[in-house]
Amino acid sequence: MRRCVVFGVLIIALFCSISQAQTAVITPSKSVKIIDSMSKGLSWLESQTTDKLEISVNILHFLSPPPTSKKAVSLLGCILEEASRRSLMSTTLEYIFRYFDLQKLSPELYELMLKGAYLALKDLYEYGFANTMESLLFYEIYVHYAFLGYIQAKRIEALLNLPPLLSVKFEGIMRKRIDFMAENDGSWYPKDEYGGYVGRNAWALMMLLKLGFTIEELPELKKAVDFLLEHQDGKLGVWGEPEKHVKEPEKSLDCEEDGCSSKAAVEIVDGLGEVMYTAAAVMGLLRNGVSPANERIQRAIDFLLSEQKPDGRWRPIYEDNWPESFKSYFWDPDYLATILALGAFKEYLKASGVDLVELARERGKGNLLELFEPAYSKEQLLLIAQEKLLSVENSLMEKYQFLFEKSFEEYLR
Incomplete structure (x- = not known):
């Protein structure tokens, strides 16, 4: 009897050790490497003097810092300052108001934002979907827009007490895409x-x-997850099939003067975004139940770590697959590739049970603490936002009333 008990204890101990080995998917040294890499990447983003509005919005969208962190509040200030000067789209500003829960600060302005966003959805459906139902040109490439249209239209229709004018249309397209x-x-x-x-x-x-x-x-979505797991480039650890070089554009192609044909645009862009695609895959897979210990995730993280440039940024593509002749054609959003890489690392650390804020504090990475550690109360955030909003509220009201009020009423009729 005693032997059985001892044997049972040994089995339990062995099982526990195996379980611990399976959950310990990241070594302390790799955690440190990732947190240092993130801090360096964020420093590069903070050093940029152009595209500040785009960088601010995309940091919020892809990194999802607490709205009450010091950096998030600073980004809010930047966005509001640029909103009136750069005629910021109502859809973007409406998203920012929701992100920081500022709707009650200016209900009249927020209602105008909703109307503008709804008109943008109308255009998305009419020009992006209704006229291209048999084409790959739009709704195939940007499949998530069908889901975006449904979610946004349904929410705005509820807030403005509208009948389901658009949400039903987008839902039909969304269901077709799911079935496909x-x-x-x-x-x-x-x-x-x-x-x-x-x-x-x-x-x-x-x-x-x-x-x-x-x-x-x-x-x-389980099928979509399985598809990605089966289609990683095993050699590099990327998604995007870098071994398939796209054709170089003809020398006579001039996108700025004549515009690119849809085929030429695909030839120039597709297959050249492995860094961005790989970061996107890591985020999507981890949040859909794939373990950070999965070898595909591990290879992808190693690839992203290896692709960081000395100044801290990431380029959107795998450099060895980027012909020189493409450089004058390819849209080159280094800031977006950098933000996506940071997002992949954030999700990986979280899935691995690593406290990002605590590790950043241990490593003395103040910029990461400013971004991811809450610093203000909700009341303080609203007071700061209200002060920043005062300087642009009137100009935005005038602009949005002129652009949206009449068009919205005409659409409803």
Whole structure:
């Protein structure tokens, strides 16, 4: 009897040690490497003097810092300062108001934002979907826009007491896209000759995550997750099929003067965003139940760490697959690639049970603490926001009334 007890204890101890080994997916040295990398990347973003508005909005969208952190409040100030001067779209500012829960600070202005956002959804449906239902040009490439349209339209219709004018239309498109994905082995897109469809699947999974869709809310996404897990480039650890070089554009192609044809645009862009696609895949997969210990996630994290440049940024593509002749054509959002890499690291640390704020404090990374550690109360945030809003509220009211009020009433009629 005693032998059985001892044997049982040994089995339990062995099981526990195995379980601990399975959960210990990240070593302390790798955690430190990631946190140092994140701090360096954030420092590069903070050093940028152009694209400050775009950087501010995308940090909030992809890194989701607490609204009451010092950096988040600072980003809010930057966005409000730029809002009137740069004629900021009502859809973007409406998102910012929701992010910081500022709707009650200016109910009349917020209502105008909602009307402007709804008109933008109308245009999205009419020009992006209704006229291209048989084409890959728009709704295939940007599949998440169907989900965005549905979520946004449904929310705005409820807030403005509108009948389901747009949400029903977007819901129909959304359901068609889900059915296509489910019947197409988990891919939102048909396979193409350019090699970009794998990367676009990674992008779609991440964007749906940002809209609130995961496997828990949409079980069909299990197929999309499995598709990505099966289509990683095993050699580099990336998504986006970098081994398939896209064709170089013709020398006569001039996108600025004549505009790019849809085929030429795909040839230039697809397959060149492996860094961005890989970061997107990591975020989407981790939030949909894939373990950080998964070898594909590990390879992807190692790839992202290796691709950081000496100044702290990430380029959007795998440099060895970037022909010189593309540099004058390719849209080069280094800031977005950098933000996405930081987002992938944040999700990886969280899934691995690492406290980002505590580790940043131990490493003395003040910029990460300013971004991710709450510093103000909700009341203090509202007071700061109210002061910043005063300087732009009247000009925004005038602009939005002129642009949206009449058009919105005409649309409802």
